[in-house]
Amino acid sequence: MRYLTDIGFVLKRTNFGDSDRYITIFTKYHGKIEVMARGVRKITSRRASHVETINLIRFQSIKGSKNFILTEATVVKSYSALKNDLKCIEKIFLLCELINLLCPPHERHTEVFSLLENLLTKIEDSGLENVNFLAFQQNLLILLGFWDGKKEFVDDTQVRYFIENLVERKLKSKTFFKA
Template identity: 30%
Template sequence: MRTYTVEGFVLGMRALGEADRILTIFSRERGKQSVVAKGVRKTHSKFGGRLDFFNRSRITLHVGRSLDVITGAASVKEVWARLVEPQAYLLVSYAAELVDALCEPDMPVPHLYGMLCELQTIVGAGAGQSALMPAVDLRLLETLGLAPELDACATCGARLGNRPLSRGLAAVSPNAGGLVCQVCMGSRSVGDERPASDGAFMVKSSMLARLRALRALSFAEAVRDGAGTLNDLRPLTHAFIQYHLGRRSKAVSSAMGTQ
Protein backbone atom coordinates (compact mmCIF):
# COMPACT_ATOMS: atom_id res chain seq x y z
CA MET A 1 0.00 0.00 0.00
CA ARG A 2 1.71 3.16 -1.21
CA THR A 3 -0.77 5.59 0.36
CA TYR A 4 -2.49 5.44 3.74
CA THR A 5 -4.41 7.71 6.13
CA VAL A 6 -4.09 8.15 9.89
CA GLU A 7 -5.67 10.40 12.50
CA GLY A 8 -2.97 12.04 14.55
CA PHE A 9 -1.47 14.92 16.51
CA VAL A 10 1.52 17.03 15.52
CA LEU A 11 3.93 16.71 18.47
CA GLY A 12 6.91 18.56 17.05
CA MET A 13 8.59 19.89 13.93
CA ARG A 14 11.92 20.97 12.53
CA ALA A 15 12.93 22.71 9.33
CA LEU A 16 13.97 20.75 6.25
CA GLY A 17 15.48 22.74 3.42
CA GLU A 18 13.91 26.08 2.54
CA ALA A 19 10.22 25.21 2.51
CA ASP A 20 9.68 21.79 4.09
CA ARG A 21 9.46 20.37 7.60
CA ILE A 22 9.98 17.05 9.28
CA LEU A 23 7.04 16.53 11.63
CA THR A 24 6.73 14.18 14.56
CA ILE A 25 3.17 12.91 14.60
CA PHE A 26 1.40 10.51 16.95
CA SER A 27 -1.54 8.65 15.44
CA ARG A 28 -4.10 6.21 16.70
CA GLU A 29 -3.22 3.74 13.97
CA ARG A 30 0.61 3.83 13.95
CA GLY A 31 1.83 5.62 17.06
CA LYS A 32 4.84 7.92 16.73
CA GLN A 33 6.24 8.67 13.28
CA SER A 34 8.62 11.15 11.66
CA VAL A 35 7.16 12.33 8.35
CA VAL A 36 7.86 15.02 5.75
CA ALA A 37 5.51 17.93 5.03
CA LYS A 38 6.63 19.46 1.74
CA GLY A 39 6.06 23.16 1.17
CA VAL A 40 4.45 23.62 4.59
CA ARG A 41 6.64 26.64 5.40
CA LYS A 42 5.50 28.55 2.33
CA THR A 43 3.15 31.47 2.95
CA HIS A 44 0.38 29.94 0.85
CA SER A 45 0.93 26.29 1.75
CA LYS A 46 -1.93 23.97 0.79
CA PHE A 47 -1.92 22.63 4.33
CA GLY A 48 -2.77 25.97 5.96
CA GLY A 49 -2.77 25.55 9.73
CA ARG A 50 -3.87 21.92 9.67
CA LEU A 51 -0.36 20.73 10.51
CA ASP A 52 0.28 23.21 13.31
CA PHE A 53 1.51 22.07 16.71
CA PHE A 54 -0.95 19.89 18.67
CA ASN A 55 -3.64 20.06 16.00
CA ARG A 56 -5.47 16.79 15.37
CA SER A 57 -5.93 15.96 11.70
CA ARG A 58 -6.71 13.18 9.27
CA ILE A 59 -3.37 12.89 7.49
CA THR A 60 -2.82 11.13 4.18
CA LEU A 61 0.73 9.94 3.51
CA HIS A 62 2.67 8.42 0.64
CA VAL A 63 5.24 5.78 1.53
CA GLY A 64 8.73 7.19 0.94
CA ARG A 65 12.19 5.66 0.79
CA SER A 66 13.20 6.79 4.27
CA LEU A 67 10.39 9.00 5.57
CA ASP A 68 6.77 8.98 4.45
CA VAL A 69 5.48 12.18 2.84
CA ILE A 70 2.24 13.98 3.72
CA THR A 71 0.03 14.49 0.67
CA GLY A 72 -3.12 15.76 2.38
CA ALA A 73 -4.53 16.82 5.75
CA ALA A 74 -8.04 17.52 7.01
CA SER A 75 -8.56 19.12 10.40
CA VAL A 76 -10.37 17.12 13.09
CA LYS A 77 -9.85 19.54 16.01
CA GLU A 78 -7.70 22.66 16.35
CA VAL A 79 -6.72 24.44 19.56
CA TRP A 80 -4.16 26.90 18.20
CA ALA A 81 -6.18 29.85 19.48
CA ARG A 82 -5.81 28.53 23.04
CA LEU A 83 -2.08 27.94 22.74
CA VAL A 84 -1.38 31.68 22.89
CA GLU A 85 -2.10 31.26 26.61
CA PRO A 86 1.23 30.47 28.34
CA GLN A 87 -0.25 27.91 30.75
CA ALA A 88 -1.98 25.98 27.98
CA TYR A 89 1.10 26.04 25.75
CA LEU A 90 3.33 24.81 28.57
CA LEU A 91 0.94 21.96 29.35
CA VAL A 92 0.66 20.63 25.80
CA SER A 93 4.37 21.17 25.11
CA TYR A 94 5.12 19.10 28.19
CA ALA A 95 2.74 16.30 27.19
CA ALA A 96 4.04 16.28 23.62
CA GLU A 97 7.66 16.10 24.75
CA LEU A 98 6.99 13.17 27.07
CA VAL A 99 5.06 11.20 24.46
CA ASP A 100 7.84 11.79 21.95
CA ALA A 101 10.57 10.82 24.43
CA LEU A 102 8.94 7.75 26.00
CA CYS A 103 7.27 6.12 22.99
CA GLU A 104 9.03 3.94 20.45
CA PRO A 105 8.39 4.68 16.75
CA ASP A 106 5.69 2.78 14.87
CA MET A 107 4.07 1.29 17.97
CA PRO A 108 0.36 2.16 18.32
CA VAL A 109 -0.75 2.97 21.87
CA PRO A 110 -4.52 3.59 21.58
CA HIS A 111 -5.02 4.55 25.23
CA LEU A 112 -2.26 7.13 24.97
CA TYR A 113 -3.89 8.57 21.87
CA GLY A 114 -7.10 8.79 23.88
CA MET A 115 -5.22 10.67 26.59
CA LEU A 116 -4.05 13.26 24.06
CA CYS A 117 -7.62 13.65 22.78
CA GLU A 118 -8.85 14.21 26.33
CA LEU A 119 -6.09 16.72 26.98
CA GLN A 120 -6.90 18.58 23.76
CA THR A 121 -10.55 18.80 24.82
CA ILE A 122 -9.54 20.32 28.16
CA VAL A 123 -7.29 22.86 26.43
CA GLY A 124 -9.99 23.69 23.89
CA ALA A 125 -12.44 24.38 26.73
CA GLY A 126 -10.03 26.91 28.21
CA ALA A 127 -9.17 24.75 31.23
CA GLY A 128 -5.63 23.86 30.17
CA GLN A 129 -3.17 24.79 32.89
CA SER A 130 0.30 23.62 33.83
CA ALA A 131 -1.08 22.43 37.17
CA LEU A 132 -2.41 19.41 35.27
CA MET A 133 1.13 18.10 34.73
CA PRO A 134 0.96 15.55 37.60
CA ALA A 135 -2.24 14.11 36.11
CA VAL A 136 -0.51 13.85 32.72
CA ASP A 137 2.49 12.19 34.39
CA LEU A 138 0.40 9.52 36.09
CA ARG A 139 -1.77 8.78 33.05
CA LEU A 140 1.23 8.54 30.75
CA LEU A 141 3.17 6.24 33.08
CA GLU A 142 0.15 4.02 33.66
CA THR A 143 -0.61 3.74 29.95
CA LEU A 144 2.98 2.73 29.17
CA GLY A 145 3.11 0.17 32.00
CA LEU A 146 5.43 2.33 34.11
CA ALA A 147 3.03 3.44 36.85
CA PRO A 148 4.62 3.82 40.30
CA GLU A 149 3.58 1.30 42.95
CA LEU A 150 1.58 3.30 45.49
CA ASP A 151 -0.12 0.57 47.52
CA ALA A 152 2.70 -1.82 48.44
CA CYS A 153 6.45 -1.79 48.86
CA ALA A 154 7.97 -1.75 45.38
CA THR A 155 10.93 -3.77 46.68
CA CYS A 156 9.41 -6.60 48.76
CA GLY A 157 5.70 -6.35 47.94
CA ALA A 158 4.51 -5.79 51.52
CA ARG A 159 1.11 -4.09 51.57
CA LEU A 160 1.36 -0.64 53.13
CA GLY A 161 -2.18 0.67 52.97
CA ASN A 162 -2.45 4.23 54.23
CA ARG A 163 0.11 3.79 57.00
CA PRO A 164 2.99 6.26 56.98
CA LEU A 165 6.41 5.00 57.99
CA SER A 166 7.00 7.52 60.74
CA ARG A 167 6.21 11.11 61.66
CA GLY A 168 3.52 11.24 58.97
CA LEU A 169 6.04 10.48 56.20
CA ALA A 170 6.28 7.77 53.55
CA ALA A 171 9.35 6.71 51.57
CA VAL A 172 9.27 6.87 47.77
CA SER A 173 11.95 5.66 45.37
CA PRO A 174 11.72 6.14 41.59
CA ASN A 175 14.65 3.70 41.28
CA ALA A 176 12.68 0.99 43.10
CA GLY A 177 9.45 1.87 41.31
CA GLY A 178 7.31 3.42 44.04
CA LEU A 179 6.77 3.16 47.79
CA VAL A 180 9.44 1.54 49.95
CA CYS A 181 8.68 -0.01 53.35
CA GLN A 182 10.63 0.66 56.53
CA VAL A 183 12.39 -2.72 56.38
CA CYS A 184 13.64 -2.12 52.84
CA MET A 185 14.70 1.40 53.78
CA GLY A 186 17.24 -0.29 56.08
CA SER A 187 19.29 1.98 58.31
CA ARG A 188 18.03 5.18 56.73
CA SER A 189 16.13 7.35 59.19
CA VAL A 190 12.49 7.57 58.19
CA GLY A 191 12.38 11.10 59.54
CA ASP A 192 15.10 12.25 57.16
CA GLU A 193 13.48 14.12 54.25
CA ARG A 194 16.72 14.52 52.28
CA PRO A 195 17.06 12.46 49.07
CA ALA A 196 19.08 9.26 49.54
CA SER A 197 21.91 8.16 47.26
CA ASP A 198 19.55 5.63 45.63
CA GLY A 199 17.04 8.37 44.79
CA ALA A 200 14.63 7.60 47.65
CA PHE A 201 13.00 10.55 49.38
CA MET A 202 10.31 11.16 51.97
CA VAL A 203 6.86 12.62 51.30
CA LYS A 204 3.99 13.44 53.59
CA SER A 205 1.47 10.62 53.81
CA SER A 206 -1.27 13.15 53.01
CA MET A 207 0.46 13.84 49.68
CA LEU A 208 0.60 10.11 48.98
CA ALA A 209 -3.15 9.86 49.60
CA ARG A 210 -3.80 12.69 47.13
CA LEU A 211 -1.59 11.01 44.55
CA ARG A 212 -3.53 7.78 44.91
CA ALA A 213 -6.81 9.66 44.48
CA LEU A 214 -5.51 11.39 41.35
CA ARG A 215 -5.10 8.02 39.61
CA ALA A 216 -8.87 7.65 39.33
CA LEU A 217 -9.64 11.17 38.06
CA SER A 218 -10.19 12.33 34.50
CA PHE A 219 -8.41 15.53 33.48
CA ALA A 220 -11.66 17.46 33.89
CA GLU A 221 -12.09 16.08 37.41
CA ALA A 222 -8.46 16.89 38.23
CA VAL A 223 -9.03 20.51 37.16
CA ARG A 224 -12.02 20.73 39.49
CA ASP A 225 -9.88 19.25 42.29
CA GLY A 226 -7.88 22.47 42.32
CA ALA A 227 -4.58 23.80 41.03
CA GLY A 228 -3.09 24.06 44.51
CA THR A 229 -3.48 20.35 45.17
CA LEU A 230 -2.02 19.43 41.79
CA ASN A 231 0.93 21.80 42.07
CA ASP A 232 1.96 20.18 45.36
CA LEU A 233 2.26 16.83 43.57
CA ARG A 234 4.55 18.05 40.80
CA PRO A 235 7.92 17.24 42.44
CA LEU A 236 6.74 13.72 43.24
CA THR A 237 5.41 12.78 39.79
CA HIS A 238 8.24 14.58 37.98
CA ALA A 239 10.75 12.44 39.91
CA PHE A 240 9.32 9.32 38.28
CA ILE A 241 9.21 10.95 34.85
CA GLN A 242 12.83 12.04 35.18
CA TYR A 243 13.88 8.53 36.19
CA HIS A 244 12.28 6.93 33.14
CA LEU A 245 13.60 9.62 30.80
CA GLY A 246 17.08 9.23 32.22
CA ARG A 247 17.33 13.00 32.28
CA ARG A 248 15.33 16.09 33.11
CA SER A 249 13.32 17.22 30.11
CA LYS A 250 13.29 20.82 28.99
CA ALA A 251 9.61 21.06 29.79
CA VAL A 252 10.12 19.71 33.32
CA SER A 253 13.01 22.10 33.91
CA SER A 254 10.88 25.01 32.77
CA ALA A 255 7.95 23.92 34.92
CA MET A 256 10.15 23.56 37.99
CA GLY A 257 11.75 26.96 37.37
CA THR A 258 15.27 25.58 37.06
CA GLN A 259 16.26 26.87 33.65
Template identity: 35%
Template sequence: MHQTLGVVIKKHDIGEADRFLTIFTRDFGKIETTARGIRKIEAKLLGHSELFCYSHFMFSDGRTRPVLTGALAIENFSSLRSNLEKLAAAFQMTEILNDSIAGPRKDLSVWNLTLSTLK
Protein backbone atom coordinates in the same frame (compact mmCIF):
# COMPACT_ATOMS: atom_id res chain seq x y z
CA MET B 1 -0.97 5.63 0.68
CA HIS B 2 -1.99 5.65 4.34
CA GLN B 3 -4.65 7.75 6.09
CA THR B 4 -5.22 8.36 9.77
CA LEU B 5 -6.19 10.89 12.39
CA GLY B 6 -3.33 12.46 14.30
CA VAL B 7 -1.95 15.30 16.39
CA VAL B 8 1.33 17.05 15.57
CA ILE B 9 3.50 16.75 18.67
CA LYS B 10 6.85 18.00 17.34
CA LYS B 11 8.20 19.88 14.33
CA HIS B 12 11.71 20.55 13.09
CA ASP B 13 12.58 22.73 10.09
CA ILE B 14 15.01 21.36 7.51
CA GLY B 15 16.40 23.05 4.44
CA GLU B 16 14.66 26.09 3.02
CA ALA B 17 11.09 24.83 2.79
CA ASP B 18 10.79 21.37 4.35
CA ARG B 19 9.91 20.22 7.84
CA PHE B 20 10.10 17.01 9.86
CA LEU B 21 6.86 16.39 11.74
CA THR B 22 6.32 13.95 14.57
CA ILE B 23 2.66 12.99 14.60
CA PHE B 24 0.93 10.87 17.20
CA THR B 25 -1.75 8.98 15.27
CA ARG B 26 -4.77 6.92 16.19
CA ASP B 27 -3.94 4.00 13.89
CA PHE B 28 -0.13 3.89 13.78
CA GLY B 29 1.08 5.45 17.04
CA LYS B 30 3.99 7.87 16.75
CA ILE B 31 5.30 8.44 13.23
CA GLU B 32 7.94 10.80 11.92
CA THR B 33 7.23 12.28 8.52
CA THR B 34 8.73 14.64 6.01
CA ALA B 35 6.54 17.53 4.87
CA ARG B 36 8.08 18.82 1.65
CA GLY B 37 7.62 22.48 0.77
CA ILE B 38 5.45 23.10 3.81
CA ARG B 39 7.19 26.34 4.79
CA LYS B 40 6.48 28.06 1.48
CA ILE B 41 3.95 30.89 1.58
CA GLU B 42 1.57 29.09 -0.78
CA ALA B 43 1.84 25.70 0.98
CA LYS B 44 -1.62 24.15 1.23
CA LEU B 45 -0.76 21.88 4.16
CA LEU B 46 0.75 24.54 6.44
CA GLY B 47 -2.34 25.42 8.48
CA HIS B 48 -3.33 21.78 8.78
CA SER B 49 -0.04 20.59 10.24
CA GLU B 50 0.91 23.10 12.94
CA LEU B 51 1.96 22.03 16.42
CA PHE B 52 -0.96 20.56 18.43
CA CYS B 53 -3.19 20.48 15.34
CA TYR B 54 -5.61 17.53 15.25
CA SER B 55 -6.01 16.58 11.59
CA HIS B 56 -6.81 13.86 9.11
CA PHE B 57 -3.41 13.03 7.59
CA MET B 58 -2.44 11.25 4.38
CA PHE B 59 1.02 9.75 3.87
CA SER B 60 2.91 7.92 1.18
CA ASP B 61 5.94 5.74 1.76
CA GLY B 62 9.23 7.58 1.33
CA ARG B 63 12.73 6.17 1.08
CA THR B 64 13.55 6.63 4.75
CA ARG B 65 10.30 7.87 6.34
CA PRO B 66 6.69 8.55 5.34
CA VAL B 67 6.02 11.69 3.30
CA LEU B 68 3.04 13.88 4.18
CA THR B 69 0.86 14.21 1.08
CA GLY B 70 -2.34 15.66 2.52
CA ALA B 71 -3.91 17.01 5.67
CA LEU B 72 -7.26 18.42 6.72
CA ALA B 73 -7.49 20.14 10.10
CA ILE B 74 -10.26 18.97 12.39
CA GLU B 75 -9.38 21.03 15.49
CA ASN B 76 -6.52 23.45 16.10
CA PHE B 77 -7.17 23.88 19.84
CA SER B 78 -7.08 27.68 19.62
CA SER B 79 -7.82 27.92 23.35
CA LEU B 80 -4.27 26.62 23.98
CA ARG B 81 -2.72 29.54 22.14
CA SER B 82 -4.67 32.14 24.10
CA ASN B 83 -3.72 30.78 27.54
CA LEU B 84 -0.06 30.63 28.48
CA GLU B 85 -0.56 28.04 31.24
CA LYS B 86 -2.49 25.71 28.92
CA LEU B 87 0.15 26.17 26.21
CA ALA B 88 2.97 25.32 28.63
CA ALA B 89 1.09 22.21 29.81
CA ALA B 90 0.51 21.13 26.19
CA PHE B 91 4.23 21.51 25.41
CA GLN B 92 5.15 19.42 28.46
CA MET B 93 2.59 16.75 27.62
CA THR B 94 3.76 16.41 24.02
CA GLU B 95 7.42 16.27 25.12
CA ILE B 96 6.61 13.45 27.54
CA LEU B 97 4.54 11.70 24.88
CA ASN B 98 7.33 12.00 22.31
CA ASP B 99 9.98 10.75 24.75
CA SER B 100 7.94 7.86 26.15
CA ILE B 101 6.77 6.31 22.86
CA ALA B 102 9.58 4.64 20.94
CA GLY B 103 7.96 4.29 17.54
CA PRO B 104 4.93 3.28 15.57
CA ARG B 105 2.80 1.35 18.04
CA LYS B 106 -0.96 1.79 18.21
CA ASP B 107 -2.28 2.63 21.68
CA LEU B 108 -5.90 3.79 21.79
CA SER B 109 -5.87 4.57 25.51
CA VAL B 110 -2.94 6.98 25.10
CA TRP B 111 -4.58 8.39 21.96
CA ASN B 112 -7.84 9.11 23.81
CA LEU B 113 -5.97 10.61 26.77
CA THR B 114 -3.95 12.87 24.45
CA LEU B 115 -7.05 14.23 22.72
CA SER B 116 -8.96 14.78 25.94
CA THR B 117 -5.97 16.57 27.49
CA LEU B 118 -5.63 18.96 24.55
CA LYS B 119 -9.33 19.81 24.71
Protein backbone atom coordinates in the same frame (compact mmCIF):
# COMPACT_ATOMS: atom_id res chain seq x y z
CA MET C 1 2.61 -0.48 4.08
CA ARG C 2 2.94 1.86 1.10
CA TYR C 3 0.13 4.33 1.91
CA LEU C 4 -0.88 5.61 5.30
CA THR C 5 -4.16 7.33 6.16
CA ASP C 6 -4.83 8.18 9.79
CA ILE C 7 -5.84 10.83 12.31
CA GLY C 8 -3.37 12.22 14.83
CA PHE C 9 -1.95 15.02 16.94
CA VAL C 10 1.04 17.01 15.71
CA LEU C 11 3.61 16.68 18.51
CA LYS C 12 6.75 18.20 17.06
CA ARG C 13 8.03 20.08 14.01
CA THR C 14 11.65 20.18 12.88
CA ASN C 15 12.81 22.39 10.03
CA PHE C 16 14.75 20.66 7.27
CA GLY C 17 16.37 22.48 4.40
CA ASP C 18 14.87 25.68 3.02
CA SER C 19 11.25 24.68 2.60
CA ASP C 20 10.69 21.26 4.20
CA ARG C 21 9.80 20.18 7.70
CA TYR C 22 9.80 16.86 9.58
CA ILE C 23 6.60 16.45 11.57
CA THR C 24 6.13 13.98 14.42
CA ILE C 25 2.50 12.85 14.60
CA PHE C 26 0.95 10.72 17.34
CA THR C 27 -1.67 8.76 15.40
CA LYS C 28 -4.66 6.82 16.59
CA TYR C 29 -3.95 3.57 14.74
CA HIS C 30 -0.23 3.62 13.86
CA GLY C 31 1.37 5.16 16.95
CA LYS C 32 4.03 7.82 16.74
CA ILE C 33 5.34 8.41 13.22
CA GLU C 34 7.54 10.99 11.56
CA VAL C 35 6.58 12.36 8.15
CA MET C 36 8.33 14.76 5.79
CA ALA C 37 6.17 17.73 4.77
CA ARG C 38 7.71 18.99 1.57
CA GLY C 39 7.36 22.70 0.78
CA VAL C 40 5.37 23.43 3.92
CA ARG C 41 7.63 26.33 4.94
CA LYS C 42 7.07 28.19 1.67
CA ILE C 43 4.92 31.29 1.93
CA THR C 44 2.48 29.86 -0.64
CA SER C 45 1.98 26.53 1.15
CA ARG C 46 -1.65 25.62 1.82
CA ARG C 47 -0.70 22.93 4.33
CA ALA C 48 1.37 25.15 6.65
CA SER C 49 -1.51 26.02 8.98
CA HIS C 50 -2.66 22.40 9.16
CA VAL C 51 0.58 21.08 10.65
CA GLU C 52 0.83 23.37 13.67
CA THR C 53 1.70 21.81 17.03
CA ILE C 54 -1.19 20.05 18.86
CA ASN C 55 -3.58 20.25 15.89
CA LEU C 56 -5.66 17.12 15.45
CA ILE C 57 -5.29 16.35 11.75
CA ARG C 58 -6.52 13.76 9.28
CA PHE C 59 -3.66 13.05 6.90
CA GLN C 60 -2.42 10.85 4.11
CA SER C 61 1.17 9.97 3.43
CA ILE C 62 3.11 7.77 1.10
CA LYS C 63 6.21 5.74 1.88
CA GLY C 64 9.28 7.28 0.26
CA SER C 65 12.69 5.71 -0.02
CA LYS C 66 13.57 6.46 3.62
CA ASN C 67 10.50 7.90 5.33
CA PHE C 68 6.85 8.84 4.93
CA ILE C 69 6.03 11.93 2.84
CA LEU C 70 2.93 13.94 3.73
CA THR C 71 0.61 14.23 0.73
CA GLU C 72 -2.56 15.64 2.30
CA ALA C 73 -3.55 17.11 5.65
CA THR C 74 -6.79 18.61 6.96
CA VAL C 75 -7.48 19.97 10.42
CA VAL C 76 -10.08 18.07 12.44
CA LYS C 77 -9.71 20.24 15.54
CA SER C 78 -7.23 23.07 16.04
CA TYR C 79 -7.62 23.80 19.79
CA SER C 80 -7.06 27.47 18.93
CA ALA C 81 -8.45 28.70 22.28
CA LEU C 82 -5.64 26.85 24.08
CA LYS C 83 -2.95 28.50 21.98
CA ASN C 84 -3.82 32.00 23.24
CA ASP C 85 -2.89 31.41 26.89
CA LEU C 86 0.79 31.14 27.83
CA LYS C 87 0.12 28.80 30.79
CA CYS C 88 -1.87 26.49 28.50
CA ILE C 89 0.93 26.51 25.94
CA GLU C 90 3.44 25.59 28.65
CA LYS C 91 1.36 22.58 29.75
CA ILE C 92 0.62 21.52 26.17
CA PHE C 93 4.32 21.59 25.23
CA LEU C 94 5.04 19.44 28.28
CA LEU C 95 2.33 16.95 27.22
CA CYS C 96 3.72 16.79 23.68
CA GLU C 97 7.26 16.29 24.94
CA LEU C 98 6.20 13.51 27.34
CA ILE C 99 4.31 11.61 24.66
CA ASN C 100 7.13 12.11 22.15
CA LEU C 101 9.76 10.83 24.60
CA LEU C 102 7.85 7.95 26.18
CA CYS C 103 5.96 6.44 23.23
CA PRO C 104 8.02 4.22 20.94
CA PRO C 105 7.62 4.78 17.20
CA HIS C 106 5.13 2.74 15.16
CA GLU C 107 3.39 1.17 18.17
CA ARG C 108 -0.34 1.72 18.53
CA HIS C 109 -1.48 3.23 21.84
CA THR C 110 -5.17 4.03 21.43
CA GLU C 111 -5.61 4.48 25.19
CA VAL C 112 -2.90 7.16 25.28
CA PHE C 113 -4.46 8.82 22.23
CA SER C 114 -7.85 8.91 23.97
CA LEU C 115 -6.25 10.17 27.19
CA LEU C 116 -4.62 13.09 25.33
CA GLU C 117 -7.78 13.87 23.36
CA ASN C 118 -9.94 13.87 26.50
CA LEU C 119 -7.46 16.06 28.38
CA LEU C 120 -7.27 18.68 25.62
CA THR C 121 -11.06 18.74 25.31
CA LYS C 122 -11.40 19.14 29.08
CA ILE C 123 -8.91 22.03 29.11
CA GLU C 124 -10.76 23.70 26.25
CA ASP C 125 -14.18 23.25 27.87
CA SER C 126 -13.55 23.88 31.58
CA GLY C 127 -10.23 25.71 31.70
CA LEU C 128 -6.72 24.95 32.88
CA GLU C 129 -7.52 25.26 36.59
CA ASN C 130 -9.93 22.29 36.53
CA VAL C 131 -7.46 19.81 35.04
CA ASN C 132 -5.23 17.50 37.07
CA PHE C 133 -1.95 17.21 35.14
CA LEU C 134 -0.41 15.03 37.82
CA ALA C 135 -3.12 12.42 37.21
CA PHE C 136 -2.56 12.66 33.44
CA GLN C 137 1.19 12.10 33.80
CA GLN C 138 0.64 9.20 36.17
CA ASN C 139 -1.96 7.61 33.85
CA LEU C 140 0.41 8.04 30.91
CA LEU C 141 3.20 6.24 32.77
CA ILE C 142 0.81 3.45 33.81
CA LEU C 143 -0.60 2.97 30.28
CA LEU C 144 2.89 2.79 28.78
CA GLY C 145 4.09 0.32 31.43
CA PHE C 146 6.66 2.53 33.17
CA TRP C 147 4.77 2.75 36.48
CA ASP C 148 2.75 0.12 38.33
CA GLY C 149 0.24 2.52 39.89
CA LYS C 150 0.46 1.06 43.39
CA LYS C 151 2.07 4.20 44.77
CA GLU C 152 0.97 7.69 43.73
CA PHE C 153 3.25 10.61 42.97
CA VAL C 154 3.19 13.47 45.47
CA ASP C 155 3.72 16.40 43.10
CA ASP C 156 4.83 17.43 39.60
CA THR C 157 8.52 17.63 40.51
CA GLN C 158 8.55 14.00 41.63
CA VAL C 159 7.00 12.95 38.30
CA ARG C 160 9.45 15.15 36.39
CA TYR C 161 12.47 13.61 38.16
CA PHE C 162 11.13 10.11 37.52
CA ILE C 163 10.65 10.82 33.80
CA GLU C 164 14.03 12.55 33.50
CA ASN C 165 15.72 9.51 35.05
CA LEU C 166 13.73 7.26 32.75
CA VAL C 167 14.74 9.03 29.52
CA GLU C 168 18.18 10.00 30.89
CA ARG C 169 17.94 13.70 30.02
CA LYS C 170 16.27 16.89 31.22
CA LEU C 171 12.85 17.88 29.89
CA LYS C 172 13.24 20.77 27.45
CA SER C 173 9.76 22.23 27.84
CA LYS C 174 10.45 23.15 31.47
CA THR C 175 13.43 25.32 30.50
CA PHE C 176 11.54 27.20 27.77
CA PHE C 177 9.09 28.78 30.18
CA LYS C 178 11.31 29.67 33.14
CA ALA C 179 10.91 33.28 34.18
